[in-house]
Amino acid sequence: NELSLRLDASKSADKERARLIESSGEIGRKAKELEQARIQAQDLAAKWINNSALELAAKLIDGEECIVCGSTNHPHPHEGSPTDVQREELDGARALVARIEASLTATREDHQRIVEVIKELNKKAGADTASLQIAYDDIDTQVVAAKQAGDTASQLRKDLAESRSQIEKYKTQIASDHVKIAANTKDIENKTAEIERLSQLIQQARGSFTSVAERRESIATRQDHIRHIIKAITAFEDAHSRCTEAAAVMAKALANSAFASANEVQEALLPQAEINALEEQISNYNLTKRQAGATIEETERSGLVRTEYPKPLTKALSRLRRIHEEATSTHALAKNALAQHEEQVGKLRAGIENLQTLEKELGPIRRLAELAQGARLEDGTPIPFDTWVIMRQFERVLEAANPYLERFSTGRYQLRRVSLDASRKSQQAGLGLAIIDLNTDTERSPASLSGGETFYSSLALALGLVEVISSEAGGLDLKSMLIDEGFGSLDQDALDKVMIGLQRLRDSGRTVGVVSHVAEMQQRISDGIEIKHAKSKGSTLVIHAAD
Structure with a gap:
């Protein structure tokens, strides 16, 4: 528009004025150079003329004509000292003056042209640049x-x-x-x-606990207690093996004795005082026997003993000797049996003392083992200890999975562990699964769920299992998940809730992969790999990535 043209003309005039200032400076500089060149040329010309005059004066001869004026008289010949100036120097100085004069003339002509251009531009602009710029900016x-x-x-x-x-x-x-x-x-x-x-x-289930953290701490304490129980069971089994060996030794000792049981041995054992009294009687008997034998031998040697006795005495003596021999034999047998019995009693005493020691050592362990083996279901059915541990871990997985399931089902469903699942023919007692329908306040079998409900219930279980593993694996964190199919069975509302749950899982730092044929999934997921099938070329991969 006109204002823009006027502003351009004013700006051009400003530029030309800058050139004009530069041109004026250039004219002044060249004028000084010209003046200096002229002075130098004039000086060289004077010196060259002086040299020429001196040369002519030297050639003047009285009576001969001067080659300059033709006079034959030479009253005042030029005098002075010659200078070292050549004709070429004078010509060079005069040529420099001519060049500077030509350059100065061209600069003055260019200066005049700039003046004319500025006049024309000022005429077009009609005002100064600042005023035009303000007006232009206002219009712009x-x-x-x-x-x-x-x-x-x-x-x-x-x-x-x-x-x-x-x-x-x-x-x-x-x-x-x-x-x-x-x-x-x-x-x-x-x-x-x-x-x-x-x-x-x-509140009822929490019992005496005041918080979830306290309950977890209690569970951790129980886990430590269970580990101690396992160690105690191992020690009990070792001690039981030792008891079995001791019992075998005791049984062998009983078989070689006259006793039928350990109780009879305990009953047959005499107090130590009575045993000492019997041993003293045996010692006295042996001493008396030796003294009697010595007396008999001495009497026989003295001849005072009759060698022949009346028949009644002879028979009585024979009978007494036979009785004595039988008593001596019986005493020897009894002494030998007593020694054997004392040996067996010593072994039995050692076995009994060993059993009593083991009972003292293994008493707490046995009670822990009985406690561990006393796990029962809600209906009182006994279950193995390992099943009880798995059952408690299963409850933790369900506890972690229920928040996801409530979100996916809009608060309708919860998972609960039951003793038996009627929909499953083969299962371990205590590890059944039931669905709690909060809308109808009823307990349902997982088999009664629809395809979509089964899918997001399984997904909730998987997410709960991931949380439990991450919390109990000593710092191990499952960073990636891959979910294969199942989304096609969800209605729109359930699909929205599942996708929101997966997005929250992704935002928490985990990578979630999804395999699906549902077209809407591609629109919901920005990053992915699409497999396209071609009739003649197999399959093609198309990678989608968010900007």
């Missing part, structure tokens, strides 16, 4: 504002149309929401009552 601002206003008006018209359309949708949605609000209000009342009921159940 108005143009931009007008354009923005036009764009805003266009966008407002578009937004108005969209808003009207959205208002109609909102009206429809509000009408639908009023219906849902009424239903949700009733549902909230039911769930509030259910929450109160569950809170009471939680």
Whole structure:
């Protein structure tokens, strides 16, 4: 427009004025150079003329004509000292003067042209650059504002149309929401009552615990206790083996003795005082026997003893000797049997003392083993210890999975461990699974769930298992998950909730992979690999990535 042209002319005039200033400076500089060159040329010319005059004066001869004036008289010949100036130097100085004069003339002509250009540009501009720039900026601002206003008006018209359309949708949605609000209000009342009921159940189940952390600490303590029980069972089994060996030794000792049982041995054992008294009687008997034998031998040697006795005495003596021999033999047998019995009694005493020591050592261990083997189900059915441990871990997995399942099912379902699952023919006691339907307050079999419900229930179990493993694996964290199929069985609402749950899982730092044929999944997931099948070329991979 005209103002823009005037502003351009004014800016060009400013540039030309800058050139004019430079040109003026150049003219002054060249004028000084010309003056200096002229002075130098004049000086060289004077010196060269002086030299020429001296040369002519030297050639003048009285009576001969001067080659300059033709006079034959030479009253005043030139005098002076010659200088070292050549003709070439003088010609060079004069040529330099000519060049500077030509350059100065060209610069002055260019200076005059710049003056004429500035006059013409000032005539076109009609004002100074600052004033024109202010006017131009003001007009440009108005143009931009007008354009923005036009764009805003266009966008407002578009937004108005969209808003009207959205208002109609909102009206429809509000009408639908009023219906849902009424239903949700009733549902909230039911769930509030259910929450109160569950809170009471939680309070009852929590027992003396004041928090979940305290309960976990108690579980950790019980786990340590169980580990000690396992060690105690191992020690008990070792001690039991030692007891078995001791019992075998005792049984062998009983078999070689006259006793039928260890109780008879205990009953046959005499107090130490009585044993000492019997040993003293035996010693006295042996001493008396030796003394009697010595007396008999001495009497026989003295001849005072009769060698022949009356028959009644002879018979009586024979009978007494026979009785004595039988008594001596019986005494020897009894002494030998007593020694054997004392040896067996010593072994039995050592075995009994060993058993008593083992009973003292293994008493607590036996009680722990009985406690470990005393695990039972809710109905009183005994279960192995390892099943009891797995059952408690299974309950932890269900506890971690239920928040996911409640989110996926909009608070309808929960998982609960039961003793037996009627839908499964083969299972271990105590490890059954049931679905709690909070809408109807009933317990259902997992087999009664629909395909979509089965899928997100399985997904919730998998997520709960991941949390339990991560919390108990000593710092091991499962960073990746791959879910294969199953999304096609979900309705729109369930799919939305499952996707929100997976997105939260991804935001927590885990990588979640999904394998699916559902087309909507591609729209929901920004990063992925799509496999396209071609009839003649096999399959092609297409990689999608977020910007």
